[in-house]
Amino acid sequence: MIKEVKLNSIILGDAYEVIKKIDSKSIDLIVTDPPYLISKGSSGNGRISKQMLKLTNELQDSDVANGIKLDILDEFMRIMKKPNIYIWCNKKQILPYLDYFVGIHKCSFEILTWIKTNPIPTCGRNYMNDKEYCLYFRKGISLHTTYQTGKTYWITPTNVKDKKLYGHPTIKPIDIIKTLIQNSSAPGDVVFDCFLGSGTTAVASKELERNYIGIEKNSDYYEITLQRLLSC
Numbered sequence: 001m002i003k004e005v006k007l008n009s010i011i012l013g014d015a016y017e018v019i020k021k022i023d024s025k026s027i028d029l030i031v032t033d034p035p036y037l038i039s040k041g042s043s044g045n046g047r048i049s050k051q052m053l054k055l056t057n058e059l060q061d062s063d064v065a066n067g068i069k070l071d072i073l074d075e076f077m078r079i080m081k082k083p084n085i086y087i088w089c090n091k092k093q094i095l096p097y098l099d100y101f102v103g104i105h106k107c108s109f110e111i112l113t114w115i116k117t118n119p120i121p122t123c124g125r126n127y128m129n130d131k132e133y134c135l136y137f138r139k140g141i142s143l144h145t146t147y148q149t150g151k152t153y154w155i156t157p158t159n160v161k162d163k164k165l166y167g168h169p170t171i172k173p174i175d176i177i178k179t180l181i182q183n184s185s186a187p188g189d190v191v192f193d194c195f196l197g198s199g200t201t202a203v204a205s206k207e208l209e210r211n212y213i214g215i216e217k218n219s220d221y222y223e224i225t226l227q228r229l230l231s232c
């Protein structure tokens with residue numbers, strides 16, 4: 001049961017504060033895409049192209065590349081009925097998330113990968129920045145995967161069209177998010193995302209007849225989500 005926060009609502013606010021209002025054991029599935037952890041102006045070995053530097057600095061300024069405070073993971077565990085969570089991340093964040101969910105909470109895990117066919121065509125002396133990870137952690141949860149939906153990678157271009165349409169720099173492809181929701185929840189379940197961006201998780205949930213709760217702190221992205229939800 002959720003008392004303070006209504007089902008099928010999105011909230012303009014700070015995830016770290018608003019999540020405290022969600023009842024314990026009230027959420028069936030979390031699908032979330034928190035800020036990645038990208039060091040400003042650095043690629044690891046000090047070499048970075050001008051194009052990559054510009055992108056990194058833009059992402060940092062719009063608050064989608066500063067990582068998260070890891071104590072929110074305790075809140076995620078508190079609000080889920082059973083551990084059932086997808087978290088998008090970059091390479092640097094894999095280890096802390098695995099440590100937490102597998103090391104401490106003994107969840108099963110899967111590393112899903114989105115490989116982008118149109119990455120920024122530069123790498124300095126590093127490997128190219130052409131994939132993103134989606135970690136899945138669960139305990140006591142059965143999947144509804146099929147031959148079509150059970151693969152662990154997607155190979156697609158970045159969705160430039162949706163980026164332009166909805167104005168979010170790191171919008172996720174809705175088809176991937178729908179696959180995750182279908183594989184790990186049932187109609188009527190409650191899906192939660194407290195780093196909602198342009199609302200992809202909420203829109204996918206609504207279209208799949210799941211309930212949703214979302215939080216986003218940027219008022220422009222919050223408004224975009226409201227509009228997307230109205231027209232789906």
Ligand SMILES: C[S@@+](CC[C@H](N)C(=O)[O-])C[C@H]1O[C@@H](n2cnc3c(N)ncnc32)[C@H](O)[C@@H]1O
Pocket residue numbers: 013014015016033034035036062063064168170171172173194195196197198199200201215216217218221
């Ligand atoms: C990676 S983006 C999510 C993009 C989303 N998956 C989509 O498809 O549009 C992360 C979002 O988290 C938001 N955010 C960052 N810190 C936040 C916080 N403390 N509370 C709520 N939202 C936050 C950012 O404004 C950004 O829109």
